[in-house]
Amino acid sequence: xxxPLLQFQDVKKHFPxxxxxxxxxxxxxxxxxxxxxxxxxxxxxGEVFVLVGESGSGKTxxxxxxxxxYVPTSGKILFxxxxxxGLRGEALKKFRRSSQMVYQDPVAALNPRARIGDxxxxxxxxxxxxxxxxxxxxxxxxxxRVGFDPPEEFYPRYPHELSGGQRQRVVIxxxxxxxxxxxxxxxxxxxxxxxxxxxxxxxxxxxxxxxxLTLMIITHDIAIAKYFADHVSIMYLGKIVEGxxxxxxxxxxxxxxxxxxxxxVPVPDPEAARDRMIIKGEIPSPISPPPxxxxxxxxxxxxxxxxxxEPPLVPREDSHLVAxxxxxxxx
Amino acid sequence: xxxxxxxxxxxxxxxFMTLPRFxxxxxxxxxxxxxxxxxxxxxxxSPVIAPHNPTALSxxxxxxxxxxxxPMGTNxxxxxxxxxxxxxxxxxxxxxxxxxxxxxxxxVPLGLVAGYSRRMIDSPLSLLMDSLYAFPGLVLAIAIAAxxxxxVVNLSIAIAVVYxxxxxxxxxSQVLTIKELPxxxxxxxxxxxxxxxxxxxxxxxxxxxxxxxxxxxxxDSVITEAGLTYLGLGVNVAAPDWGFDxxxxxxxxxxxxxxxxLFPGLMVVLLAGGFTFIxxxxxxxxxxxxxx
Amino acid sequence: MTLLQVQEVDVRYKTxxxxxxxxxxxxxxxxxxxxxxxxxxxxxxxxxLGLALLNLMPPQGKVTHGKILLDGEDILTLDKEQLRxxxxxxxxxxxxxxxxxxxPVKKIGDHFVEAIRAHDPGVSPKDALEKAGKILEELGMSxxxxxxxxxxxxxxxxxxIMIxxxxxxxxxxxxxxxPTTSLDVVIEAQILDLLRQLKGSLKLSMILITHNLxxxxxxxxxxxxxxxxxIYELADTRALFxxxxxxxxxxxxxxxxxxxxxxxxxxxxxxxxxxxxTPIPGCKFAARCPMVxxxxxxxxxxxxxLEPGHMVAxxxxxxxxx
Numbered sequence: 001x002x003x004p005l006l007q008f009q010d011v012k013k014h015f016p017x018x019x020x021x022x023x024x025x026x027x028x029x030x031x032x033x034x035x036x037x038x039x040x041x042x043x044x045x046g047e048v049f050v051l052v053g054e055s056g057s058g059k060t061x062x063x064x065x066x067x068x069x070y071v072p073t074s075g076k077i078l079f080x081x082x083x084x085x086g087l088r089g090e091a092l093k094k095f096r097r098s099s100q101m102v103y104q105d106p107v108a109a110l111n112p113r114a115r116i117g118d119x120x121x122x123x124x125x126x127x128x129x130x131x132x133x134x135x136x137x138x139x140x141x142x143x144x145r146v147g148f149d150p151p152e153e154f155y156p157r158y159p160h161e162l163s164g165g166q167r168q169r170v171v172i173x174x175x176x177x178x179x180x181x182x183x184x185x186x187x188x189x190x191x192x193x194x195x196x197x198x199x200x201x202x203x204x205x206x207x208x209x210x211x212x213l214t215l216m217i218i219t220h221d222i223a224i225a226k227y228f229a230d231h232v233s234i235m236y237l238g239k240i241v242e243g244x245x246x247x248x249x250x251x252x253x254x255x256x257x258x259x260x261x262x263x264x265v266p267v268p269d270p271e272a273a274r275d276r277m278i279i280k281g282e283i284p285s286p287i288s289p290p291p292x293x294x295x296x297x298x299x300x301x302x303x304x305x306x307x308x309x310e311p312p313l314v315p316r317e318d319s320h321l322v323a324x325x326x327x328x329x330x331x
Numbered sequence: 332x333x334x335x336x337x338x339x340x341x342x343x344x345x346x347f348m349t350l351p352r353f354x355x356x357x358x359x360x361x362x363x364x365x366x367x368x369x370x371x372x373x374x375x376x377s378p379v380i381a382p383h384n385p386t387a388l389s390x391x392x393x394x395x396x397x398x399x400x401x402p403m404g405t406n407x408x409x410x411x412x413x414x415x416x417x418x419x420x421x422x423x424x425x426x427x428x429x430x431x432x433x434x435x436x437x438x439v440p441l442g443l444v445a446g447y448s449r450r451m452i453d454s455p456l457s458l459l460m461d462s463l464y465a466f467p468g469l470v471l472a473i474a475i476a477a478x479x480x481x482x483v484v485n486l487s488i489a490i491a492v493v494y495x496x497x498x499x500x501x502x503x504s505q506v507l508t509i510k511e512l513p514x515x516x517x518x519x520x521x522x523x524x525x526x527x528x529x530x531x532x533x534x535x536x537x538x539x540x541x542x543x544x545x546x547x548x549x550x551d552s553v554i555t556e557a558g559l560t561y562l563g564l565g566v567n568v569a570a571p572d573w574g575f576d577x578x579x580x581x582x583x584x585x586x587x588x589x590x591x592x593l594f595p596g597l598m599v600v601l602l603a604g605g606f607t608f609i610x611x612x613x614x615x616x617x618x619x620x621x622x623x
Numbered sequence: 624m625t626l627l628q629v630q631e632v633d634v635r636y637k638t639x640x641x642x643x644x645x646x647x648x649x650x651x652x653x654x655x656x657x658x659x660x661x662x663x664x665x666x667x668x669x670x671x672l673g674l675a676l677l678n679l680m681p682p683q684g685k686v687t688h689g690k691i692l693l694d695g696e697d698i699l700t701l702d703k704e705q706l707r708x709x710x711x712x713x714x715x716x717x718x719x720x721x722x723x724x725x726x727p728v729k730k731i732g733d734h735f736v737e738a739i740r741a742h743d744p745g746v747s748p749k750d751a752l753e754k755a756g757k758i759l760e761e762l763g764m765s766x767x768x769x770x771x772x773x774x775x776x777x778x779x780x781x782x783x784i785m786i787x788x789x790x791x792x793x794x795x796x797x798x799x800x801x802p803t804t805s806l807d808v809v810i811e812a813q814i815l816d817l818l819r820q821l822k823g824s825l826k827l828s829m830i831l832i833t834h835n836l837x838x839x840x841x842x843x844x845x846x847x848x849x850x851x852x853x854i855y856e857l858a859d860t861r862a863l864f865x866x867x868x869x870x871x872x873x874x875x876x877x878x879x880x881x882x883x884x885x886x887x888x889x890x891x892x893x894x895x896x897x898x899x900x901t902p903i904p905g906c907k908f909a910a911r912c913p914m915v916x917x918x919x920x921x922x923x924x925x926x927x928x929l930e931p932g933h934m935v936a937x938x939x940x941x942x943x944x945x
Contacts, residue, residue: 054807055778067520096522109513113535123521163895174517193664193896194834194878198889220807223880227889264812266837268879270860278816279809280763282777 003081004042005182005214006066011039011075013061017287033286035061037238038075040313043182043231048208049216050225050246052261053235056283059218062235063184066216067099068092079182097127100175102204104187106167110159116170117143117155123178142173145210146203165196169203176207183208186218201228222265226250234258237294238286240313244320254322256299293325301326356615363546363608370420370602377418383411385418385571394588404590406576407583412590416598419571422483423602426566427552429487430494431545437491438498439541443529445499446506457503464496472555476564483566486559490552501544502537509533539613546610550603557599573598626795626828627653627676632689634668634675634852643899645671645684647852650926655795658822658829660839660860662875663849666896669832672849673800676830677710694795712742715794719801721781725773731755731784732769738791758787761824762817779810786817796828803838811838818842836879840864845932848872851897851907854926858933868935870914906938914939 014032035058043049053059064070065077071085078084079095087095100123103109110119121139124130130138136155143151146169159167168188175183188204189197205228208215217224225232225246233243234255242255253259260277281298284290290297296306305325313323373380383390389409397404403412445456463471472489479485509515515532523532559565560574573595580591634646646668653659661669674680676691678698690697693714701709710716718724725734735755736748756766762783773781782802789797799818803811819842821827831839839846839860846863848856848871856869867873877890894911897903906912909919918938926936 054809069516069520093522096520099520101517101520103513103517105513109517111514111532111536113538114531122518122523126518126522126524126527165895174521178521195664195874195892196895198878198891199893201889202891222808223889227880260809264808266811266815266835266841268837268840268864268876270840270864278812280813282779282810 002045005045005080006043006216007076007078008039008041008062008065009076009078011065011072011077012037013058013065013070014073031287034238034289035286036065036072037286037289039235039238039240041233041240041243043214043216045181045214046212047214047230048205048228049214049231049233050229051216051218051233051235052220052222052225053218054220054261054283056237056286057235058238058286059235060186063101063186063216063218066182066184067101068095093127097178098181100178100180100183102168102172102175102183102185102188105191106164106171107159107191109171110167112159115156115158116162117151117157120170120174120177123174127178129178138177139173142177145176145207146170146173148173164192165200168192168200172200172204172207176211176213179211180213182214182216184216184218187220188217189224190219190221222261234261237283237289239294239323240321241295241323242321243313244318248318248320252320254316254320254327255295255324256301256326257295293323356612359608359612360616361612363605363610363612366601366605366608370598370605371424373417374420374424377414377421381411381414381417383414385410385414386569387411394583394586394591396588397590403594404588406580406588406591410571412576412594415571415576416573416594419573419576419595420598420602422566422570422572423553423556423574423599425483426486426490426556427549429483430490430552431549433487433491434494434498434548435541435545438495439502439537441495442499442502443506443533443537446503447510447525447529447533453503456499460496460499463492464500466493468493468551469555469558472559473562473564476559481564481566486556486564486566489559490555493555494548494551497548498541498544501540505537505540506533509536543610543614546606546613548610550606550610553599553603553606624655625652626655626657626694628690628692629676630690630692632672632675632691633687634671634680635685635687636671637683638900641900645852645899646675648689648926649849649852649854650689651847651854651857653796653828653830655828656822656826657845658831658843660831660833660843660846661849662833662836662839662846664834664896666899667849668852669849670800671852673716673798673830673832676798677714677716678706679710679716708742711738711794712792713794714796714798715789715792716798716800717782717785717789717802719804721778721785721805722773724785725781727773729772730769731771731773731776734784734788735769735791738788742792755787755791758791759784761821762787763813778806779813782806782810782814783817786814786821790821790825790827793825794827796830798830798832800832801834802831804833804835815841836875848875851903852899853907853936854934855908855937856933856935858935862930862933866933868929868933868940869908869937870912870939871908874913906936 013036014034017031017033019028019030039062051059051062061070065072068084076083079099084095110116117139120142121135124135124138129135139155140151143154148154148169185204189200192200201224204215207213217228229246231244232246232249233240234257235241236257242249242253242258253262260279263277277300279298279300284297292308293306293311296302299306311323311325313321316322316327387410390411391401391405391409393405393407393409395401395405401411401413403416406412441456445453471493475489475492476486479489510533515528518528518532557574557577560572561578563578565572565574576595577592580595583591629649629651632646632649633644636643636645649672661672663669671680671684675686686699691699693709698706698709732752732755736751739746739751739754752769755769759766759768764780764783768776768780776784803814806814815838818829822829831843833839843860845857845859847854848869850871856863856872863872864876867876874890874892880889892911897907897910905920905922906924909915912919916938924936924938926934928934929940
């Protein structure tokens, strides 16, 4: 197996909760939001890696860590075998060229005062690629590829003149104009109408094939994992609880949280059996995660060991990783 | 709110052309601009259109009431008030304009820096600005003017100092909001530097708010300048000046010559009002008030 | 027993571009203890319709035609005071985003007390809080939550509070506009389960407005499909899923991924919803319909009952059932 494109080695990212001035003075210990709390994973080159998690799971933070928007509190992130935390200057610029992001909210992700064509060409400017005319040409090409036909007509438009789907295409074009190797898409279609979601996702995947990208899609929508993933990882409260090939995960979900997730999706069939796994309660606060297995407060299969000992993420069959005491064959 | 709502309102870029459609706000802006343009044009063309030389003494009898020969009457020195009204705005406009420029050049960058930087830089700056802001405006302006002395530039500085904190605050709070938006982060991920973020991403999005503040600010400057002149801290005694006329006309007023004070007063109000209309109108257009 | 009768309702909106018909000639009935789903894309008018049922539209909107009979009385003819009394007590509404629907400076308990006493000033705050506590328990939350402020609660809890506020006055009809759209899938399942339970235990009629057919499949007894401001199909849930007649409905069904089944592929509908500010001569869906015919572009299809209880407006069935 070749070197994975991206690797996380026990990565943690903790955000300090701001103390008031008085608290700081008195010496009250700062609390931390443990958004990502010990994640190890690898993304292979050329695959579609889908990270599934609900709000509060830390998935967005993980995405931003991949792109060095944040630097890990501890642990290492390796891109093409090299750690990205210490990159500076030219090396950092090179990294930026190779890794880009597609954002969730197409309205907030575009500068309302910039023409969309300029927004797409802008990354080229930052890296000093080509002359202004060449950059424009490249922007046109990218716009055509994402479906703006003719691109010249759309170049001078402003975001508010476009529909939601069109704006998201601009966001995608902007992310791909640098010809990156790795793209992180954080909920790329969550804010779009149901009827065009698949269209945009298909676009993303077609472009992935054409441009030889490695794609990480972060989402809470299981369907996206089911239809597009090569690899699926499930995240809960800062940790990965299950991970593996798509087929394996969907055929045989092992972690109770994964099972609950799958059974929670509303099924468009009134006849379908309603034997859902309804889990009670809410996701605990990432400031003080429960001791032992983080899911123990809501798990229908919880037993004593779960409350004291945190289960490690280990392979149970082939490359199917699970972090759950239920599968521990040890005494 | 439904997802993917395309009806989200964004300030139109070519808003001058669409202004009237924006209802009350738009109309106010148009009226305001019309007033200001008219007054500026009038002042600029004054050497040509004023019937009499505004500084010529005794063109008519002293303190005479409005008549056909002198539509606004004459003042104590026998100068034609009508001509003085046409020509008297220039100093005021100069001072107002210059003070806004100073405010902009100092208040906006400081606001940008404070909003974008860490607490270490932001806190002391904010503290300084808050202290200045706490001073009653006119008192501060008087104090500074007294120290610096007369002259257009000095007066402009005196007024500017009073208003810089307002620009600073507005810009800073906007920056705090905007910098959290994804498109700013996107620029960093693309490889853009801090300067680009500040000037090409954040700054253009501040312009609407700055325009509003500037308009109201100019209106305020006009009044402050008039006040300072009235108190004798004004600029050039020789050139016609509305503020000065109010000051000087006070004595004539006591003798019953109301026209010596009314007309200059009206002109000041008109100029300030014009700018206020622009500012308030812009504010309404850009931030449509919640409808009932 | 019929609780709600909507008859030929039109709602118009004034916009910068002109006037548009957000809702056009919508008619349907709802019986007691019946749950109806209204499904459509954003912009189809479903939310406007929901607001119209309470006469709660923003100033630019106006019901320009039709009747809305709630328990026999036309709510469009009620004056302000009568409306105020009807809202909450007879018909109540909850919205998509619980974040902005709760007052951040008021405790949860205060929200309830206010709501109760607005309708019945004679009730003491203590009694009101007691009632609120009972409702919370029915919703699966501890009555301790009454002392919390909104920001201390999670999204799922807030939505439950919203449902509680909607039900505290024992209304006969609850209208829920995208109640689970902003929630995570696991919490969504909890809320849907809750709504199903309440249906039975409180003898409640519900109208569920959503773009997600999966959500209504579980909870609704009958479903109306809205497009461009009009209802194009209306049928019992089972009948709709078994035999969708309107092409848009068929496409909608394909859109909702059935995660428990074998993979095929995700679908989408090309094009975008119609711009209602320009009048459209024929069927509003003609521009995107895979089975469009000439007549569809020229004249609007008639809304008829094709099978007992199954209404549809589509030229495909002009000669009776195919």
